[in-house]
Amino acid sequence: MDDFELQFPLLYRRAYGVAFVVVGDREEARDIAQETLARLHVHWGKVAEFAAPWTVRVAGNLAVDSVRRRRRVRNVRVESVPGPDPQRVDLQRALLALPRRQRDVVILRYIADLPEADVARTLGCSVGTVKTHASRGLGALRVALGGSR
Amino acid sequence: MNDLGPDLDLDPLRDHNPPEPDDRDYEAVQARARTLRTRRWSMRGGAAALLAIVVAAAAVGISGMRDEGESIRTTRSAANTTPTTPLPIRPEMRCFPHGFPSHIPTASRDVAVSGWPRGLPPLLVLEGNGDLWVIDGGRARAWSTGRSGGPAASGYLWAQFAPDGTIYATRLVDTTEIDLEHLTKPDHVAGTQTLPFTVKPDAPAGYCPIDGYLATFSIGPEGLVLINHQAGPVAHHCPYIPKTTPTSEWTCQSPEAVTFEIRSTPFAPLGTQTGVGFGGYVTIVGDSTHAAAFAVEGEGVDRTVTVVRPNGTPECCYGGQKGTAFALSPEGSRIAFSSDGRHLDLAGLTRAQDAGQTLWTAPNRIDGLAWSGTWIVVAHGGNLTLVSAINGDAFNLDGFAPGATTTLDWAS
Numbered sequence: 001m002d003d004f005e006l007q008f009p010l011l012y013r014r015a016y017g018v019a020f021v022v023v024g025d026r027e028e029a030r031d032i033a034q035e036t037l038a039r040l041h042v043h044w045g046k047v048a049e050f051a052a053p054w055t056v057r058v059a060g061n062l063a064v065d066s067v068r069r070r071r072r073v074r075n076v077r078v079e080s081v082p083g084p085d086p087q088r089v090d091l092q093r094a095l096l097a098l099p100r101r102q103r104d105v106v107i108l109r110y111i112a113d114l115p116e117a118d119v120a121r122t123l124g125c126s127v128g129t130v131k132t133h134a135s136r137g138l139g140a141l142r143v144a145l146g147g148s149r
Numbered sequence: 150m151n152d153l154g155p156d157l158d159l160d161p162l163r164d165h166n167p168p169e170p171d172d173r174d175y176e177a178v179q180a181r182a183r184t185l186r187t188r189r190w191s192m193r194g195g196a197a198a199l200l201a202i203v204v205a206a207a208a209v210g211i212s213g214m215r216d217e218g219e220s221i222r223t224t225r226s227a228a229n230t231t232p233t234t235p236l237p238i239r240p241e242m243r244c245f246p247h248g249f250p251s252h253i254p255t256a257s258r259d260v261a262v263s264g265w266p267r268g269l270p271p272l273l274v275l276e277g278n279g280d281l282w283v284i285d286g287g288r289a290r291a292w293s294t295g296r297s298g299g300p301a302a303s304g305y306l307w308a309q310f311a312p313d314g315t316i317y318a319t320r321l322v323d324t325t326e327i328d329l330e331h332l333t334k335p336d337h338v339a340g341t342q343t344l345p346f347t348v349k350p351d352a353p354a355g356y357c358p359i360d361g362y363l364a365t366f367s368i369g370p371e372g373l374v375l376i377n378h379q380a381g382p383v384a385h386h387c388p389y390i391p392k393t394t395p396t397s398e399w400t401c402q403s404p405e406a407v408t409f410e411i412r413s414t415p416f417a418p419l420g421t422q423t424g425v426g427f428g429g430y431v432t433i434v435g436d437s438t439h440a441a442a443f444a445v446e447g448e449g450v451d452r453t454v455t456v457v458r459p460n461g462t463p464e465c466c467y468g469g470q471k472g473t474a475f476a477l478s479p480e481g482s483r484i485a486f487s488s489d490g491r492h493l494d495l496a497g498l499t500r501a502q503d504a505g506q507t508l509w510t511a512p513n514r515i516d517g518l519a520w521s522g523t524w525i526v527v528a529h530g531g532n533l534t535l536v537s538a539i540n541g542d543a544f545n546l547d548g549f550a551p552g553a554t555t556t557l558d559w560a561s
Contacts (some may be wrong), residue, residue, distance in 0.1 A: 005175075008170065008175060009169075009170050012170040013167060013169075013170065016164070016167055016168075016170075017163065017167060020162075020163065020164040021162045024162065026164065027393045030168065030174070031393055033170075033174075034174060034178050034181060035181060037174075037178040038178045038179075038181030038182040038184075038185055039185065041178060042182050042185045087161065087162060088162050099488055099489045100471055101488060101494075101505075110159065111159060124496070124506075125505070125506045126506070129507075
């Protein structure tokens, strides 16, 4: 059993967990987790050392992309299907509106629960930069989620 | 759970009883990984062949550029053999990212530029109206030229320095062809070559209908890199599609596609296909001495950059960063970009998704970047600013306000 296979369950759960927070659909989150792990496998030689943060970051971005795609086709949604949680819709809207780096920080820090130091290492920047982007991103989240209450 | 404050809690959004990954998930991941590898090599698999081309081109030397014949006009069939008709291209067809410049030459053709540091190489500035300038030694001189008997109203669409300090630039001629012009000094075209294209009348609506060359290109040690566009639909290898994923008519085909072509010298009659291709609209926005090229899709802040490194392995490709402007460092190891149009960020290219760090913040929208040595020139809101890539110190260049900028390029 190689390293990838050994770490597969843990990394899969992390990818699924991040994706589900964003998309709110089990099948879709599972699909994103599979895609994330497939990409991880392809890049394994280069990213194995920081596989966990790489995985949650890619899963988060795939989830945001998925939401963006879904928005484009929402006009064909069947009306009888129950709508998503309003809080999740607000989160999705906030994530879509964030600059890419703030979004990365928000996903890594607040959705994947990584420590600031790990976020900084993952993004190749200082902890101070992470704090700055986290503060701005969190502000946007507060407006989006807090405003829905 | 991170402390988001009393009013913020993401916990209700989490799946508290997530499905455990099983063998089917693992097998699905393996199958997708195999497909990804196949797709990467089918789209970019020419990298190894391209390496040979790059080596061969380096052996021949780019110096042959200036020896190419004057006023050469070669026409060869467009890349796609799909029967097309000679329809004129129109602005709404979205084949040229900077539109159709009207080329209204400014009254002054030679202006002083203050704040220009000593020792900087010449800087090419192509304005949005198609006017071409070169800043050198504290003076900005217009290099644009009209065409006797031709469409002087057509400004340049794209321009780049050649290694010998001359300039190659493209312009649209009569809305039916692109000319690649070789400018050796201000207002002097030493040679011209036609880059043919045709317009596919039944191309998918909303996508570029050109079969043939686009206007952007790069010049590096490997020679001239051109873009061959193919109007869709273009069938391609179809990756694994889970049953739960919605499909569309474009699931296994693209509405347009491009490949790259390298010519050892700009006026060589034929180029070699690199094997590097994309399934959508792509244009080059920068290059480096290591022959990396930027390809972007989308518009405005949604322009997504991918760094194609012809002399590297496909896995090294950096991609996915969005922004308004991009530039490669001279040695090709870093990228300067503006993700939001205001911040100038630097990132390394060794990792697929390095988000980088902010170097400088512009007072208005950044729409052009070029990098030479330790300096990055930034076009923003009609102004030019030199920003130190080392510490972010910024110096405004006064006396020359180019307006909207299409292209910035430093001489080698």
